[in-house]
Amino acid sequence: MDTIRRILELLGGYKWLTALSFVLAFAQMGLGLVVPRVIQLTINNALLGGRPGLLVTYGLALLGVAAVRFAVGVGRRLASGKVSLAIEYDLRNRMWAHLLRQPFAYFDRWPTGQLMSRAMSDIQNVRMFLGYGLVFFVTNIVMMAAIAVILVIMDWRLALLSLTFLPFLLLVTLRFSRRLNPILKDVQQRIADVTATAEENVVGSRIVRIFAREDDELARFSDRSYRVFEASVAAARTRAVYIPLIAFIPNLAVAFLLYYGGRQVVDGGLSLGALVAFYSYLMMLVSPARVIGWLTGLAQRAIASGERVYEILDAPLEMHEKPDARPLRGVGPAKGTTSAPETGADLSSSPLGAVDFDGVWFSYGDRPVLRGVTLSLPAGRTVALVGHTGCGKTTLTNLVPRFYDPGEGSVRVDGQDVRDLQLADLRRHIGVVTQDPFLFSTSIAENIRFGKPDASEEEVRAAARTAQADDFIEALPDAYETVVGERGFTLSGGQRQRIAIARALVMDPRILILDDATSSVDAETESRIRTALREVMRGRTTFIIAHRPSTISLAEEVVVLDRGRIEEQGSHERLMAAGGLYAQMFGDAERHGCCLDDAGDDETTDAAGAAVGGVA
Template sequence: MSAPPLYRAPKSTIDPDQSSRSWLRRALPVVLAHKGLLLTSLALSLVGLLVQVQIPNVLRLGIDDALVARTAGLDRYVWWLAGLAVAQGFVNYLARRYLLRTAYEIEYDLRNIMYAHLIRMPYGFYDRVQTGELMSRSSSDIRAVQMYLAFGPSILVQCLIAVFAFALMVSIDPLLAVVAMATMPVIALMGVWMRKAIFPVSWLIQSRLAQVATVVDEAINGVRIVKAFAGEQRQVTALASAADRVRWAYRRDAFIRSRWSPTLENLPRLGLAMVLLCGGWMAIEGHASVGAIVAFNSYVLMLQPPFRMLGMMIMMGQRAAASAQRIYEVLDTGSEIAERADPVRTGIRGDIEFAGVDFAYPDGTVALRGLDLRIPAGTTVAVVGRTGSGKSTVAKLLARYYDATAGAVRLDGRDVRDYALDTLRDQVGIVPDEPFLFSVSIRDNIAFGRPDASLAEVMAAAEAAGADGFVRALPDGYDTVIGERGYTLSGGQRQRVAIARALLVNPPVLVLDDATSAVDVHVEQRIHDALRGLLHGRTTIIVAHRLSTIALADTVVLIEDGRVAAQGAHAELVAGEPRYTEVLATMQSGRDRVDSGIDQGVAA
């Protein structure tokens, strides 16, 4: 059984409706899942604005009553201003705190939604996409969407200060209020133009950032190959080329911002000049008070930050729209490996059948052509053939990493597509020829399929895989943390850890895909001796590239051009099947070269 999730699942997810909903409406369920925090933040921001717009009005009254008319004491207005300032600061602190909590909660949900989807996608998906693209969409694109979803509503609330300020200005002097707001329609129109100009550039920036991430990811993961072929300068050049394309896109973005943002930010200052001109004339003529002119100046100055933020919000919105579409491209990609509505979750014995199976990889490479093969439960079968004959594909179809293009793969008489994926993969253990290890302890790597396994069980699996000896010799034994992908271990050591990982799960069906190719003959023999007892009663498929591995099998299956060319005991095939002896000769020749390389490495 699969381990239950150990993390807090997102409260909601992205709306799957692609056709009738905008990107923002599709993301709305994620935002509404945290509406309590968000609405609290917005309400506090609104209270802060109401307090802020009162300050110029109190200042107006103080000037007109205490300084001009001298009908009231100045200290009362000073205390009012100080109290309003303290209240505004405290309310804004709370609003900011709740807003940041909302932002982090939304980001948490988006990242988990994205990761959960990626982890469910089948092999074929990863054959088509680049890791750097996925990393970019899972990091910078999510951050762009999160910023807009969390801070966009707050910016809109901040812009309400224009409404409150206008209402107070109208209550003080309607004519002067109209003069102060005369530039607002122009600002709104320019905002629309700016939004249209920024969107395509925002998409281009995110796409080219993903290209940079791809170059970096491939260079880091392939650093050993890069160094082996002295390709450092070529990789630096490739990165510089990708970075140059990003720079061009950022320059274009900066050009658009420099063209529109200063105008958006400074148009309210034109309103300030008009207020001073008209208000000054009205004050001279006795139609307005000095306090009113000072208050209007303060209100017009209050309009500048919201409109500066409005310009920023437009740019954030276009960046978020471009990023959301890139994220949705991934989330809207369905898995071709789907479960039945009511999948089978019962255990299996291990009776395997391939009936007329055809299969081609996503790139069009044909691997199997009408494969017919029956493997009774509890038997061990060695699958041999030339490179590219389709041997490893058999294991991938059995565990449903891919689905057959035609025909059927059956376990205990049932199509593998009838089983729940977790049930199927719990019971079909695969040890690949190039095992992947995580950057955790060796114990955790072996126990990956059974996190609750005891140390004694882990050690028993390692002993059976021939790994216990070298693990105990490490500085921290089973608690030794290995490097990324296990590269601090040798290839043979990685393979033995991978075998132990599969054996610990104890699946009824085990596939060894050339799982001992990187170990020397003596270690391989010890592993085989241990495996002979463990394979008894277990259905085992051994994808063999060595003569010594075939000795573990009850039956040998020769595959050529994606079909079963011959099947029988090793001695029978040697005696009566020329194609089998040719394959054996090729395998022996390749083994001799490998052994020669190992001997030279040991001598060195």
């Protein structure tokens, strides 16, 4: 009952349109109730009364009623449709707004297909009920009651005999609802599973083909589809039994009416016109009775879908922005300095980019990844994070823009705990480039401008030149207006990576996070990008998640992580001289020509990074 109450509350923002829908629906119903009475008068007065001239009058009356019903019906459908579509629009936007405020950890637990199914088909089921089912349900109930009253007024004995089917009809309908509801809920869940599987296969289509797993994936998809088929057959079987029964019960009343009513006409106790009108009203009563089964199923689907929608909307925001959260502000310039020496700009409130990790612990579920990490980076410092797969490199950097919150300890930027800062403002000062960047299905210029929507054309081009992307972009047919296709797969990995670097640079961030941003480019381009990045990183706090030895040359300091703890820290030369873990990893990588971590990246398999796609 709580779900249906919450679904009905969605109409609250459209009270007048909803009221208009009901008024027009009742008007349409009332006009329909006039028709049998006109038929009765036509038979008794025009045909049996010997006044054929009245046929034109009554015919025109019926035509007029039909015309008005048509106009009212059009208005009702327009009003109902506008309400339902507006609610669908609002509900879907509410869901996406809620999802966009959830942290990465939330999406680690939810398959994309499940979320898509709830945002599309489930919300559509709610819309169908509110736009059509609710109005039909209420007007049909009122119509059945009104017809019952009319029948009693016309002939109470015949009415009682004809209406004995109603209690049985209600009993069967309620039983039908109780049996169908859990089946429909199961169908919706299985459809979501199919959607999730289909989404995975579309996104991972290249991997499926590379490993020749088409048959296996088809079998997996077929299995999920068959489970939907089984549940849908169970629902169809239930409908097959109950809906014909719901339609059959009123026909018993019609049989009684024709027998006993016909005898009354023969005996002179009832006019032929009254019997025809009585029959017409009874048929009008049968029609809502037949529709009740469909409306009940529609309502049950809406309830099942509503529960799935509100499961998303009711999920607590695991990462809250405090009511008194403030923008990121600098701690002021160095002692004795009031402005930037190059430009003379006031530095008293500009973020500088100093980052401090103080006793940071973090776990994915019950699996600890960071264990008491303490690390301080002065503003403008460049550090390379090195370690084996799963040591916590990406996780550590994900805490800076607050993609995740630490379980214990704190992360501070310019001395301010990131949990006390406005999220949007914090992330405006942090540029992120992931190892496997994500591009949107739009133009290259729009992808670069995603980091700064108001960036000028010159700013976009300048960022692209710094990222060594301008040459290949200009060589494309439409240059910067070239549409890259879904996820940017029309470009090479190196091209996507350079666009992602440009996207981060156009923000002019105080903090840069580079997850081996040159891993997908050739040696010549890598050298050019490294040269450009040296200039870009000057004055910015930069984290480099280093997978290859060549990347470390960009860093002033190396931090070696092992099993979630800082194992070593210092310059490349000092750590090599120490002969510890770093020296061993670096030597192995140089000898075998492999990555420092022997794998690529750490514990999240870049799920988080792929979601960000190189944008802060």
